[in-house]
Amino acid sequence: MVEIREQLxxxxxxxxxxxxxxxxxxGDPDDFETxxxxxxxxxxxxxxxxxxMSALGRWPDREDExxxxxxxxxxxxxxxxxxxxMSALGRxxxPAARDILLRSRSDAPDVRRQAVNALARIRDEAAMDAxxxxxxxxxxxxxxxxxxxxxxRRDT
Amino acid sequence: MASxxxxxxxxxxxxxxISLREDVLGVYGDDNPQDRSVLxxxxxxxxxxxxxxxxxxxxxxxxxxxxxxxxxxxxDNTNRVYQNECGGWVYPVGSRVVNTNxxxxxxxxxxxxxxxxxxxxxxxxxxxxxxxxxxxxxxVCYFINGSTGGAFGCAAHxxxxxxxxxxxxxxxxTPWTFPHELGHxxxxxxxxxxxxxxxxxxxxxGITDPPPDLTDPQCNRIGGDEDLETC
Numbered sequence: 001m002v003e004i005r006e007q008l009x010x011x012x013x014x015x016x017x018x019x020x021x022x023x024x025x026x027g028d029p030d031d032f033e034t035x036x037x038x039x040x041x042x043x044x045x046x047x048x049x050x051x052x053m054s055a056l057g058r059w060p061d062r063e064d065e066x067x068x069x070x071x072x073x074x075x076x077x078x079x080x081x082x083x084x085x086m087s088a089l090g091r092x093x094x095p096a097a098r099d100i101l102l103r104s105r106s107d108a109p110d111v112r113r114q115a116v117n118a119l120a121r122i123r124d125e126a127a128m129d130a131x132x133x134x135x136x137x138x139x140x141x142x143x144x145x146x147x148x149x150x151x152x153r154r155d156t
Numbered sequence: 157m158a159s160x161x162x163x164x165x166x167x168x169x170x171x172x173x174i175s176l177r178e179d180v181l182g183v184y185g186d187d188n189p190q191d192r193s194v195l196x197x198x199x200x201x202x203x204x205x206x207x208x209x210x211x212x213x214x215x216x217x218x219x220x221x222x223x224x225x226x227x228x229x230x231x232d233n234t235n236r237v238y239q240n241e242c243g244g245w246v247y248p249v250g251s252r253v254v255n256t257n258x259x260x261x262x263x264x265x266x267x268x269x270x271x272x273x274x275x276x277x278x279x280x281x282x283x284x285x286x287x288x289x290x291x292x293x294x295x296v297c298y299f300i301n302g303s304t305g306g307a308f309g310c311a312a313h314x315x316x317x318x319x320x321x322x323x324x325x326x327x328x329x330t331p332w333t334f335p336h337e338l339g340h341x342x343x344x345x346x347x348x349x350x351x352x353x354x355x356x357x358x359x360x361x362g363i364t365d366p367p368p369d370l371t372d373p374q375c376n377r378i379g380g381d382e383d384l385e386t387c
Contacts, residue, residue: 009358010357010358010359010362011358013358013359013361013362014347014357014358014359015307015308015309015328015329015330015333015336015337015359015360016270016307016308016309016310016311016337016340017269017270017303017305017306017307017310018270018271018272018310018312018347018357019347019357019358021269021270021271047306047328050305050306051305051306051307054304054305054306079262080262080264083260083262083264083304084304084305084306086304087266087304087305109260109261110260110261110262110264113260114260114264114266114304117266117280142257142260142261145257146260150279153279
């Protein structure tokens with residue numbers, strides 16, 4: 001069982017993510033380690049794991065470690081957790097995070113749709129190439145439309 | 157009945173056919189087993205300050221599911237707290253289901269942050285908060301399935317489009333999530349550490365001794381809100 005200090009636990013239980021965003025702003029290295037452990041532990045609830053990934057995705061100056069922690073659990077995540085993972089990787093925004101997004105094409109259209117959102121946040125050449133490809137070739141109409149919409153927004 | 161119609165028309169701006177259930181009592185979902193007196197409600201409409209809220213349930217394209225299943229519970233709980241603690245009440249102007257893949261088939265919002273200050277609006281939040289703006293209330297509540305970050309609600313919103321969302325199927329949404337998020341909007345109330353208070357910041361599932369309280373300063377802020385009106 002991962003030990004969690006009181007303020008972080010309250011933030012993880014809060015209805016909205018405001019308190020967790022405050023934890024990220026405070027930047028306590030111990031909290032970062034706890035969040036990383038929560039992402040990795042098989043005992044972590046879906047809600048805590050999603051919130052922990054979301055917080056890691058916003059954590060400044062620890063991007064590679066955050067991306068690595070998320071990638072390490074990707075194969076065993078539920079669909080809704082994978083959606084959160086895609087979102088967090090998009091916020092991390094580094095080339096390493098982008099490469100994880102490009103490697104982890106999912107069978108689930110909603111996960112690919114979120115990957116499009118994440119790649120659009122990164123917006124470098126490789127990310128935009130992937131979005132263009134998904135806009136043309138993805139099996140899901142919903143994903144193609146999302147990719148086309150984001151391309152159109154970026155062009156305006 | 158003429159008195160009812162006149163009150164609803166003059167105080168709530170409702171015209172045409174008046175539904176006692178929806179337009180007067182503000183009941184849009186399953187009728188919770190509680191006392192609903194038309195006379196008391198008319199008295200409330202005529203005398204007590206209220207805020208209008210529009211209710212929008214977002215479902216994926218093709219879904220035949222109706223409005224959020226706990227919508228009426230949330231409305232009743234909100235009125236229970238706001239009436240008992242502050243003497244004000246919430247008037248739901250209507251409930252609408254919108255079928256769209258705007259947030260994917262999982263109906264999860266990709267939100268940049270949930271910050272009251274310096275909030276950054278994502279493309280999806282921008283699209284979501286356009287919905288329901290023609291329903292007759294400045295404040296719109298969106299019932300979605302949650303956010304990609306795993307929140308159960310959030311009151312951060314685009315400038316000029318007041319509103320909040322709550323998760324309609326997430327395990328963490330509690331009977332107090334709706335009134336809590338509304339409390340961030342109406343009166344701009346922040347989190348507090350008192351576990352008996354509606355605005356407790358450690359999660360409404362941690363609220364003790366429900367129904368939760370609101371303090372006088374919180375009620376004063378609610379009373380001074382720009383969207384609070386009286387007949």
